[in-house]
Every structure is written in C-alpha cells, then in structure tokens.
Amino acid sequence: MNADAHVRRLWRKRGTTVPAPRRGPRPGLDLDDILAAGIALADADGLAAVTTRAVAAVLGKTAMALYPYVGTKDNLLALMRDQASTMPAWEDPGTTLADALTAWADALYGVYLAHPWLTERSWSQASQGPNEQDWLERLLAILDEWHIALSARPPAVTMLFATVRATAETDAAYRRMSDGRADEWLQIAQATQAHIPDFAARYPLTTGLPPRTPDWRDAPRAGLAAAVRLLAEALPVSGP
Secondary structure, three states: OOOOHHHHHHHOOOOOOOOOOOOOOOOOOOOOHHHHHHHHHHHOOHHHHHHHHHHHHHHOOOOHHHHHHHHHHHHHHHHHHHHHOOOOOOOOOOOOOHHHHHHHHHHHHHHHHHHHHHHHHOHHHOOOOOHHHHHHHHHHHHHOOOOOOOHHHHHHHHHHHHHHHHHHHHHHHHOOOHHHHHHHHHHHHHHHHHHHHHHHHHHHHHHOOOOOOOOOHHHHHHHHHHHHHHHHHHHOOOOO
C-alpha cells in the first residue's frame, strides 16, 4: 500500500493534491467519477457487488485502468466510505444537550440509511479521511459546548456512534425485508406461542416490555431517539 498516495487522495479537497497516474491515457479517469460508480453499486447491491472490475465496467474501462487512480481495492473501499460519509448541513437546535445530540444522531442515521453498506465495514476499517473526521469533531464540539466532563466524552462518543450504527443497520434491514420474510417471522412467533404456552411466564420481563411504536418498522429510529435522550440526561457536566 502506498500510504502517501492514499492520504493525498483522501484529503484531495482539503489541501492535498491527487497523485497523477504514471500510466494510462491522458486525460484519464476522474477520481470522483470512480467513487460515484462504486458507491452506486454498493448502494444498490451491497459491498459484495463492488469489485474493481465491476466499477471499471460502469466507466467503460478495464480493472487495471483504475489502479493508478485509487490504488488497491481496499484503498477504493476506504475512499468510497469517506466520500459516502460526507456530512450534510444542519442547524444546531441550541436548546438542550439532548436536542443537539439528537440532531447529530439523526444526520448520521440518514447517511447510514442512504448508504447501508457503510455498516458492513468494521470500525477497524475506518477511512481516516476528512468526512469521517468531521462527524467526530462535530460531536465533540457539542459535548464541549455543553461542558460535558472530559472523562465522560470518550464513552459518550463510543455509545453514540455504536447506537446510531446499530439502529440504522436494523432499520435498513427492515426496509429490505420482503413481505414473505415478515410473514415467516410472524409464523414462527405464532408457532412459539402454540408450542410454548407458558412463554410469557418464563420471560415475564421481556414480554412485559411496552411497544415503543405501533409499527415495528419504526422501532429502530424510535429506539435511537430514546437512547440519545437517556444518555444526554446521564452525562456529567464539568465543574466551573
């Protein structure tokens, strides 16, 4: 891996220059076009659909033609991840910490829903690019503005990123679920009740949980909103 070239590509719109390909016709491909093609494939069919050959085919090129512009496939996926993580604009509510954190979480949630494949890549595969860094900096700015104790900030960051990611992943899975798969889930639940008639007695706390939303498909987002507010109430404020 050529780390220098990769970092220059990641930060190309924040002060670095993209390394010029040493081979291939000029003018050649555009890096943004390559990433747009890869992101479109991933949005439609998941990361499994993204290969250098598939991306190149969209652009009418060969897989080898992409290498001078993106490097390895891992480089390509990292560049795609950072590009897809571009932060949308939104106004901070300026009312409460819970409102500010909810606005941040909703914005990131929207990015994950627009690009569900982002949750397929683990934390260890973070791009280290500027767009992903923007999310962390914006979150830390909120915690700083509301004078959250320094010792509480790292766990708060972990909990918020993880909760947004997990709930958005579930939401995306619900959206992909066919009517047949939903019916199958209901049939299993009904069969469980028939064969385990004392299920509620065995698991009284589980079955006693009130539903958060009338439609189970709305539960992930509702759960996120409640979790963010619960965390906001628990975060300690630093002393004067």
